[in-house]
Amino acid sequence: MWRPWVIPATISPYSSCCYSRWCLPNFAEAFAEARGKAQAESLRKTRKDTPAKLLLDGDSITTVSSSDLRRGDRFVCEAGDIIPTDGEIIEGLATIDESAITGESAPVIRESGGDKSSVTGGTKVLSDRIVVSVTVQPGESFLDKMIALVEGASRQKTPNEIALTILLAGFTLVFVIVCVTLKPFADYANTPISIAAYVSLFVCLIPTTIGGLLSAIGIAGMDRALRANVITKSGKAVETAGDIDVLLLDKTGTITIGNRRATNFYPTAGIHRDELIRSSVMSSLADETPEGKSIVELASPELVKGLSVEGATMIKFTAETRTSGVNLADGTRIRKGAQDTIRQLVERAGNVFPDDIAKENPAYFFEWRYASRCVSKRKSGGRNRIAGHYKTRYQRTF
């Protein structure tokens, strides 16, 4: 029997099913997009304008914003300053904490001339004073590139996304075929579909696949990754994570702050621990590096209380001497520094470097986590002796 009413009855579940497929992914996509925008916003907020000490002709210094620096400008950085932008050292030498960029936690020495003269914006000068010539235009520095990378300004599609687009375009074409052929079908069945109904079916079907599946799949992937304790911020990250077969771990700036901190004091034979601590503290008072500060922090307040450096000459830590210390009013000279420097100091004065310290950390240069530092004390006119050493460890954020 010829019953045209059957047609709308059989077609409508199809279209409503497709319509719901259209709504859900669109909502999901809007949600994901909003979250992405919020992340980019928070990134921009964290990026502060670093003040730069611009060196004018005639050696006068004015403080300007780092974004005002042009290529060829010269600026000055002193211990504690953040380097405002990428440049080349034209004068001086300094230890620089580059852990934020390279992940290398030990400070590096940069000096003018040679191939170790470039400095990167965002790194911190730990000691000394340098004059730097700017080598990049604003917005092209290393940091800017990193931010652009995070923001995804020039994001490229992954191979999977390209393939997926093809797949979705294919499905869209199926719907085009379905919609176009539906008209003659309906005409044949004597149930012409009104233009409005036809257009609405078309609209319901076509965007389904384009916008929909992509984000839905991405979010499903992010959710799954989260269940495996992997935090992914985008579908692309899920894909990358999925393709990982071998995981190589390296210490990086993201998990380590490149500050070496003292963790304990180890007196050498015949020296009281308190004496070592007092010497360490006094020799570190002039040491502005995180390591020097941490020694003062580590020592207990009772021991430090009685110390006095009145009339003493403070010797600052520099990258060249690799030592810091104090010359007390009574003539006592206390030095602390890298093991080999102190060893030289001690041996030049004709003393024996204690075996226990030498043994304690023979591979000083190769051991990154614990490094032994020595403290030597020399009474005026008396014999120079080693008070002991302390151990350091890198501070970790988590």
Add this chain to the structure above:
Amino acid sequence: MNTELLGVLAIFLLTLAVAWPMGRYIARVYSGERTWTDPIFGPIERLFFRVSGIDPNRGMTWVEHLKALLTINFVWFLMSMFVLMNMAWLPLNPDGNPSMSPDLAFNTSISFVVNCNLQHYSGESGLSYLGQIWLMFLQFVSAATGMAAAAVLFNALKTRQRPFRGVGVGTRQFLRLFPEIQHPHFVALVILVTIILMLNGSPMTFEGKDTIVGLQGDTVQVSRGPVAAFVAIKHIGTNGGGFFGANSAHSLENPNYLTALVQLFAQLLIPAAMVFAFGFYLRRRKLAIMIFAVMTIGFLMLVIPNIVSEMKGNPAISAMGVDQSLGAIEGKEIRFGAAMSGYWSILTTVISTGSVNAMHDSTMPLSGMNELLAMMVNAFYGGCGVGILNFFIYLIIAVFIAGLMVGRTPEFLGKKVEAREVKIAMITALLSPLLIMGGTALSAWMIVQDPSLPWLNNPGFHGFSEMLYEMTSANANNGSGFEGLGDNNPFWNISTGIILILGRFIPIIGPVAIAGLLASKKYIPEGAGTLKTDTSTFGVMIFCVIAIITALSYFPALALGPIAEYFSMQ
């Protein structure tokens, strides 16, 4: 009734049992290992290579291979056009049948070259014996073409080195598919089936029409010819074109229940064996079993409702007070019964055979829908060789979607599936809806424009189903028909002819191209994170991909055809 079901079940299980060793044998032939047939065919092959001056060990790339394949098909097509359009004066024409019109010859030639065998003529009156023998030849070689393409796929997927330069897919392999693959199991099988048919009464003769006197005393002219061999190859090569217009429902093509079982066995054997051969060849038996399971589940989901609804009978006829205890027997042969006819109707449509032992036009609406679905999917077993190619397309799409779901770049057999492969897979997968829906829409539009066209004997939904079926059958290279359609006219001959070509060669080129591209990629060893393609989970995934693509593409057409008809009957 139970006997009917048992017969169907028994022949299905028997076929699967034989398909397993057959698959192992095919795999051995493809990989060039020695088989028991070598002493017989080896010398012939060597002689052939010496005479023709072909170096059998020279490799061919997949592109060269496809070119060779298409060229030889084109040559066959031209030869076929010549034979069919000049049959009248050529020899072996005892009944004096006329030559074909150009559009019919075009349609028939293509149809037989592409393994479809859509017949817009009746063999009794439309062909001479020379024409029949020529078509038999095409039935052999078109099946072999499909298997040759599958062999390229197998080879390419096995290759791990790069660049892929015809490893094994040499002239030797291509030629082997004709003399050897065909000789042992084609020819032996064809001879075996022919003998069984002859013993049961199928004619095998070159004499013209016979005259018999019927029970009522009137004289009847009975067409005959080399029927038994034709029927044998039409099933073994999954061609399906009948010697007579009534195909395997004709009492001389299919005399009794036994011959029907033999024909059912013959048409499923090679498609099923090809799946196992895939597993043996690539040494991934588990993958092959998974593929086979997906195909079988799809097949059962189509065939069980069919058998049930055919055995239940037609409610419209019941309402008229006619007994339906034998099932919906209208349009069926009483010697086969409803259960076997239901089983046959799906088997012949999932595999691209297209031979019929009952009128598909008369099956129940939802049975008709299942027959359509079987052809729309065209990958549950599928035709000789091409079934696995079609399935490969779904496999690639499923691999890709599953890869996205687990968040990895999709891999199949250690090769990355990337944009180009997905593009080819999508184009191939899109072709079917485009051709089927587009073709049906065009014919529906023409009917609306000119209702006086003499195509449809049934108006309304059923007429729509008939047109849909014809287009689907052409696209799937199936060849069966809802024969209520008046299809021997230029529109149907030419439109289905074009659909036949596209529906045959693009699904061959696509998978072979994908496999060729995959072959030239770097092999990545399987790791813990690799998507396992031989698991049941992935099987479910492929099944869902097939179901979703089919439903999205064809639901509107099915709703307006068989489903609407079904509701109209309630």
